[in-house]
Amino acid sequence: MKYALMGILVAAAAQPALGAEHPTRIPVLEQVKHPHTYYWREMYMPQLTSGPSAATFSPDGKSVIYSMQGSLWRQAIGDDTVYELTAGAGYDYQPDWSPDGRHVVFTRQHGNTLNLMLLDMETGIATALTGGDAVNLEPRFSPDGSKLAYVSTALDGHFGIHVAAFNGKTLQNSRPLVAGKISEKYRYYYSQADHAINPAWSADGDTLYYVSNPETAWGTGDIYAISVSNPGTPRHVIAEETTWAARPQPAHDGKRLLYASYRGRQWHQLWITGVDGKYPLPLTFGDYDIWQPRWSPDDQSLIYVTNEDGGLALYHHTVVGGARQKVEAKKRVYKRAMQPLEITLADDTGKPVAGRVSVLGSDGRHHAPMDARIHADDYMDPSRADHETHYFRCDTHCTVMVPEGTVSVQASHGFEHKLATAKVTVGGSATPLSLTLARNELPEAFGTFTSADMHVHMNYGGKYKQTQALMAADAASEDLDIVYNLIVNKEERIPDIAEFDTGLKRFGGVTVYQGQEYHTSYWGHLGLLHLDDHYLTPDFSSYWHTGLASAYPTNAVVQDLAHEQGAVSGYVHPFDGAPDPEKDAKVTHSLPVDAALGKTDYLEIVSFANHENTASVWYRLLNLGFHVAAGAGTDAMTNYASLRGPIGLNRIFLDGVKADEPASLKAAIRGGQGFVSNGPLVGLLVNDAKPGSTLNFGADGTTIQVKAALRSPVPVERFELVMNGEVLKTFDVLDDGTSADVEAEVQVAGSGWMLVRAVAKASHPFVQDIYTYATTNPVWLVVEGKPQTAPEDAAYFIAWLDRMAEHAGARDDYNYAWEREAVLADIAKARKIYEGKLQ
Known part of the structure; x- marks a missing residue:
């Protein structure tokens, strides 16, 4: 395959789509050997609170x-x-x-x-x-x-x-x-x-x-x-x-x-x-x-x-x-000399804005206003600090009592604004500090975007008690337009069950929708958005040793029930490591079944999981022609003190939609109209077509014009053009890794898809994720008579399904024989579809 940059034809050595693993962040208190740290750390360990x-x-x-x-x-x-x-x-x-x-x-x-x-x-x-x-x-x-x-x-x-x-x-x-x-x-x-x-x-x-x-x-x-x-x-x-x-x-x-x-x-x-x-x-x-x-x-x-x-x-x-x-x-009455630090936030036009603020005092501790809800990162970078970052919401102006001496401050207002940092010396009286959060948007040609966090839990066993209004205020400080509160059980209880509503609520500039996360750690967790009738109970299945131990209902059944209500469904926080059917002890995640049977609308690519490993599975599905859109959700437990990440850490940017129009939102999610990110803004135009579009070409193929842009509040290490799962080009990035405007010509001889992505493995306090990652949805390329083929990917999923059938068939905890038969029938039906794609 070849591409041409600015009219100069160059041979391209196809690179693996996955980057090298060199994370710099480690879990807080990683010496504790209990799993699921985001549970015991919040619900058991003491936390910094006001x-x-x-x-x-x-x-x-x-x-x-x-x-x-x-x-x-x-x-x-x-x-x-x-x-x-x-x-x-x-x-x-x-x-x-x-x-x-x-x-x-x-x-x-x-x-x-x-x-x-x-x-x-x-x-x-x-x-x-x-x-x-x-x-x-x-x-x-x-x-x-x-x-x-x-x-x-x-x-x-x-x-x-x-x-x-x-x-x-x-x-x-x-x-x-x-x-x-x-x-x-x-x-x-x-x-x-x-x-x-x-x-x-x-x-x-x-x-x-x-x-x-x-x-x-x-x-x-x-x-x-x-x-x-x-x-x-x-x-x-x-x-x-x-x-x-x-x-x-x-x-x-x-x-x-x-x-x-x-x-x-x-x-x-x-x-x-x-x-x-x-x-x-x-x-x-x-x-x-x-x-x-x-x-x-x-x-x-x-x-x-x-x-x-x-x-x-x-x-x-x-x-x-x-x-x-x-x-x-x-x-x-303080034990040491303390003084007020008066912080004011505004954008580059002078308009006051709310933001996320972190204040590190001369004593090496984080400080916050007396009435703020303090949150903590659940990871840390030992090369940057000896403990995790703590932060709070500042509603345009806030007062923080700090020890006298040098104070370090960082403020942010979402992804479309630059960060503001300052060091100030606090002496014997109140110290004012004004911070400017300048706008930093993609060029308008790449779209007009509405941002949403598709996976939020308002209350989930945390230290605080959250309300929709307070959650929306947190979202506003992150410059987030839409919050999907996925109501879910925490074992025996569902804390937000009384909040379920099929409509929407507006709090200032933030729209809140009530959705659902359906729990089964056997088949994988589901996000259900825009249910228009009722909450699906009991909200969980395949809970070992209980009266709900059966592997039925499968996620296919649950998604059918959701679609009957007009909902959008997808898999949430999918993969830390890409499943390996040849080596893994157990392979039961049902994504390949539901993708083949047309049950799944989206897959969280940027989520509480490994983004590149999840994307590697996604690329295989795209290579086989399955139009599963990219989604993004933080899995933020917003009432936590030790938050997995602030609300909107992982978000989707949807092009050309309004936050209070559910029909257009559902169409945009299903259609892949936009990009997903935990920091960088990425834009793609292929012959001026945006992500989610399909371009049709004659049998001889053609040369296409690619435009891409990057705007990021944090530096990225790689800004890449990916086609059919392979990196075609790594673009130069300017402004210390935060900006790019590039054009390229690419020769297309066969069908496939194309997207751009941005990656940085080095940690940054703003991005409270395992690493920085953003990707557009694909633009689909169809060349007459030359369909994309990916037999290796089809064989991968066939092996996956065989392992699923083996494990699910051996279970002895179904309630009825027909449940086992229904489970295995769906797996077999999906397998035939992949068999057809081996050719």
């Missing part, structure tokens, strides 16, 4: 110490003045006050690890109790102060409970108490190695209550009790499913057990039972979460954290009568 995240009573019950904005704070109940106790390197969480009042033990995240620290209440000096790279957290003093229980990954990388003697200064003779057992039941969201978390002492000073999951297939596990002096066999207390949040708390009277649960509900509230676990009853009520409960020393009141106002707040609650008092930090 509001309180955990608290402990003083021994006399008159004061509390709590973690907030990375420090520990002390406040008398009934007072509104709060005193900062710690302000060292790292972020401080999970305090526990010693029974004699002399010490507070807490967890400090410093760099990419967590260790236990001891605060001397008389001197104010904090010293380390543990060290190394293990994760240590949830420390709790025994009733007499002589021992400390805590959770650690030191033994094998899994969460286990350890106990150590405490001599007033150090820990001694630390030993694992509950850890390490390998369960026989297959698990998907949890490690085969059991975890043990949430230790809490009983009044006798020998019994520890905790949460663990031996031989539990789904959920965080049940509440158990174990003797510290004579461990033996743990006593099972109560069966629960609380997504990492139960935190059982024995009362000091030795009779009652308090814990958080969403039993029969969508939100965590407090429940109370006896120490035998029988007949639990609810203690609190509300459509919001209550977490981290602690009894007062006299058992007459509680403190707990709640997200009922959206962010996090601390409440003091009397047990009898339920009177509540918010513990508010109205006056803050």
Whole structure:
């Protein structure tokens, strides 16, 4: 194959369409060996938040110490003045006050690890109790102060409970108490190695209550009790499913057990039972979460954290009568000199805009406004920083209290604006900082675009409580036009089920649609957009060891049901690694079945997966003539503190549509009218035809005119023209890798497709993804009498289908024989289609 650049004909050595793997980002706390980090890290690990995240009573019950904005704070109940106790390197969480009042033990995240620290209440000096790279957290003093229980990954990388003697200064003779057992039941969201978390002492000073999951297939596990002096066999207390949040708390009277649960509900509230676990009853009520409960020393009141106002707040609650008092930090007394940084955001015309802002202080910690919801990246680049980036939404103007010294600030407003960065020295008074976010759009000839995140979860077990209005405000700060909230289960509950609506809602310039993610990790997850009648229940299938274990319904059945409602359907977060039918232990993803049978409208190419590996499978489908369009979705859990990425991190740009016209949106998604990206804007014109178009040529072929453009807020390493899965040309990129306007001539002798893509493997704090990636949808090229053939790709999918049939046919958990027959019949039907494409 040959191409001509600006009229000069040059021979092209076809390059593989996949780039070399050299990622620079690593998962936060990658030393923890439990899978699905985006679950346990948010739902279990402490996070940097503006509001309180955990608290402990003083021994006399008159004061509390709590973690907030990375420090520990002390406040008398009934007072509104709060005193900062710690302000060292790292972020401080999970305090526990010693029974004699002399010490507070807490967890400090410093760099990419967590260790236990001891605060001397008389001197104010904090010293380390543990060290190394293990994760240590949830420390709790025994009733007499002589021992400390805590959770650690030191033994094998899994969460286990350890106990150590405490001599007033150090820990001694630390030993694992509950850890390490390998369960026989297959698990998907949890490690085969059991975890043990949430230790809490009983009044006798020998019994520890905790949460663990031996031989539990789904959920965080049940509440158990174990003797510290004579461990033996743990006593099972109560069966629960609380997504990492139960935190059982024995009362000091030795009779009652308090814990958080969403039993029969969508939100965590407090429940109370006896120490035998029988007949639990609810203690609190509300459509919001209550977490981290602690009894007062006299058992007459509680403190707990709640997200009922959206962010996090601390409440003091009397047990009898339920009177509540918010513990508010109205006056803050800092441990070090702090000053306000006044940030103002505007575009290059002077128009105020909202944006995503990250502020790194002179203390090496990230800071945010007192009322902001702080979010954290779930990956980090050790070559750039010693911990993950934290950020917040700034609605055109915001005030951040920062330590005196040099402060680094980065601000952004979506992909069509340049980033703004600044370093400013904060001295003895308020410091103003104005940042300009200049527009940086593709030339108009490439299209007029509306942007959408096709895969968002508004509420999904996170620290915060999200609303549609707040979610839209976050989207506006990211310059995102459309949000598809895919309502989905988190195991036993569907937090946003009450939000389902077949219409749309407008919040300023943002349009919100309610969609659905259908869960089956056997066949692959589906996105269902624009359902016009009802939500499809039960929302999941092929859940091992349950009454919904059957592999039926397949995704083909679900997509048929969605299409009956006029919906658009597609596969979400498809592939971390491209499936290898010859080597993989199991191949069950049903994309090739549904693509062949015409069930699937789109495939998330830019998503919570590996973009290039997913694209390699997509290219094979395109080579076989399947018009599966590119989609993009962040899989953002917008109520998370440790967010997978901000809403709109992965988005689609649709050409020539309006956000409030569902029919045109559905047609544009199905038709591949535009491009998908996590940063760069990419444009393509082939003989002035845009992506999604089909060009027809005579039998002799022709020379086509290709125009491409790139505008990016971050540098890209490769801007490439791809035809039929092979790279024809890598274009020169200007302006430090952020801009290109190119033209080329390409000789076309046979049918196929063409697209452009941009890639950068080097990390950038703005792109909170495994790497930077953008691709247009293809322009289709049809040469009369010369159809595209790809027998190797057809053989690849045939091998894939054979492995599917082998595994699905061997399953013994179908409800009826006809279910197995229906599953295998669809696979066989798809196989015949691929057999026809072998020629």
